[in-house]
Amino acid sequence: MKTIAIFGYGQRGAIYASYAVAHPQEFKLVAIIENNQARIMEAKRNCKGVPVFERYEDFLKMRYTVDLVVICTQDAQHREHAVAMMNAGYDLLLEKPIANNPEDCLSIYRTCKRLGRKVLVCHVLRYTPFYSAIKKIIKAGELGDIVSIHASENVGYFHYAHSYVRGPWRRSDESSPMILAKCCHDMDIFCWLLSRKCVSVASYGSLSFYKQENAPKGSAEFCSECALKECPYRAQELYTSPDPVRNQFARYFCARGQSEENILADLRKTQYDRCVFRSDNDVVDHQVTIMEFEKGSTVCHTMTAFSQEIYRDIKIYGTKAELYGHMEHNLIEVRPFGAPSRQVIPELPQNAVGGHCGGDEEMMRSIYRVLCGQEDDSVSYLDVSVESHLMAFAAEQSRLNGGCVQIDDLKN
Ligand SMILES: NC(=O)c1ccc[n+]([C@@H]2O[C@H](COP(=O)([O-])OP(=O)(O)OC[C@H]3O[C@@H](n4cnc5c(N)ncnc54)[C@H](O)[C@@H]3O)[C@@H](O)[C@H]2O)c1
Incomplete structure (x- = not known):
């Protein structure tokens, strides 16, 4: 059995805590650090007997022995919290993004190297049965050499409204640029699937719709005071929706x-x-990012708020076959040249904790295995994860300033 402490019992922290509670043979949850009163109550309700500390300094005084501290506070806090925990001798499971700017990422990276700490990053998509199956198909050589990838991330109009217009990730100065907050997973997936490094990046995008000049006539400052009852963004409808994905968003203001x-x-x-x-x-x-990888492979990625549902899809073009995949439909089709297509339906875990099409649950399982000394090539350590973050920072630099950004230039 391995031991963990959760730092930040919010949306993510609660998922990792519930995994530990559901799998006591794998993880013992030793402590929780949380400073919001409503969430402290929730943590005490859900994780009976686990001590909760309001200040991380008080947790540190206890000198607990744990295999990992799981950092699940907000993006802008990762540097302070990750560095404090590493300085106190802890290895980390760190929520993505590592940090919300290159300086803080580098600071965490340098502290990790200086102290020789182990830092794993929560790139949960790698662990989904969907992307794991694609990786297996590529490794088996079915697609030949990969020439290009075209992927899209459809955030969903209601999810975008919650997280990126109203919620914690709405301002890049307070949290992270969208390409980092939402798409560093995708950047990581491209590196992982291609087993190559990204060389250069160009990107375009803007905030086109969710702004004052597009407010409908007669709309009010708050939905609760608005006469336009048919608006698809009406908060009273979104947060009481019977859809479990939408419904969980209410946890951000109602604990x-x-x-x-x-x-x-x-x-x-x-x-x-x-x-x-x-x-x-x-x-x-909306943002589109184009990337060149080693050996000339190219990737085009589109992120858009304007979709009815939340989904990712991907097309991979190889020298022997093309592959189409739709993550939320759990569907992969391999289309070889000169031979019939075949469908692959990845096996989803039953009653999985968390979301991301099984990714949250499978990540915790993989991390347990790795802590027990087993091999697992899905697990993403800080060194690897930094590459995907550099790609996101390069994309943002290109979007804001124009031109194409060389990844090596960001490393100097
Ligand atoms: N891996 C993924 O796919 C994924 C998905 C969503 C969010 N995230 C990332 O996970 C992190 C957490 O996101 P979330 O949605 O759970 O956010 P959240 O705001 O729900 O949770 C953060 C928690 O940390 C607590 N906290 C903040 N400062 C604290 C302090 N000094 N001491 C104790 N507690 C403190 C807050 O009270 C809150 O409960 C973010 O970095 C986010 O970007 C990752």
Whole structure:
């Protein structure tokens, strides 16, 4: 059995904690660090008997022995929290992004190297049965040499409104640029699937729709005061939706029992009640990024807010076959040249903890195996993860300043 402490019992921290609670033969949850009163109550309810510390300094005083501290605080806090934990002697499982700017990423990287700590990064997509199956197909040589990839990340209009217009990732100065917050997973997946490094990046995109000038006539500052009841972004509908994906978003402002009554009462006049056209958001709602990898492989990635559902799809073009995959449909089709196509349906874990099409659950399982000394080529250590972050920073630099950014130039 391995031991963990969770730093930040928010949306992500609660998933990793619940994995430990559900798999006591793998992980013992030794402590939780959380400073929000409602979430402390929730942690105490869900993780009975586990001590909760409001200040991480008090956790450090206890000198617990744990295999990993799982850093699940917000992006802009990762540097302080990761460095403090490494200085105190802990290895880390660090939520992505490593940090929200190149300096903080580098600072975490240097501390990790100086102290010889182990830092694993939560690139959960690698562990999904979907991407694992694609990796297997590539490794078996079915596609031949990969020439190019075309991938899209369809954020979903309601998810975009929650996280990137109203929620914690709406401003790049307070959290991260969209390409880092949302797409560093995809950047990591491209490196992992290609087993090559990215050489240069160019990117275009902007915030085109969710801004004041597009506010419909007659709309109000807050949805709770708005006469336009048919608006698809109406917070009172989104946060009480029976859809489990949408419904979980209410946890950001309502940590008590999530009855419709509680959600509507706690929502009123909060950031999450704001009209999507009258928030203080500045992250892009669409962005396209083109990348050149070693040996001339090319990748084109599109991120868009404008989709009905949340989904990722990918086309991989190899010298022997093309592959099409749709993650949320759990569907892969391999189309060889001169031979019939075949479909692959990856096996999903039953009753998986968390989301990401089984990725959260499979990541924790892989991490347990790695801590037990087994090999697992999905696990992403800091050295590898830094590459995907550099790609995202390069894309943002290109989007803002124009031109093409060489990855090596960011390393100097
Ligand atoms: N791997 C993924 O796919 C994925 C998905 C979503 C979010 N994330 C990342 O995970 C991280 C957490 O995201 P989240 O959605 O869980 O955020 P969240 O805001 O729900 O959780 C953060 C928690 O940390 C607590 N906290 C903040 N400062 C603290 C302090 N000094 N001491 C104790 N507790 C403190 C907050 O009270 C909160 O409960 C972010 O970096 C985010 O970008 C990763």
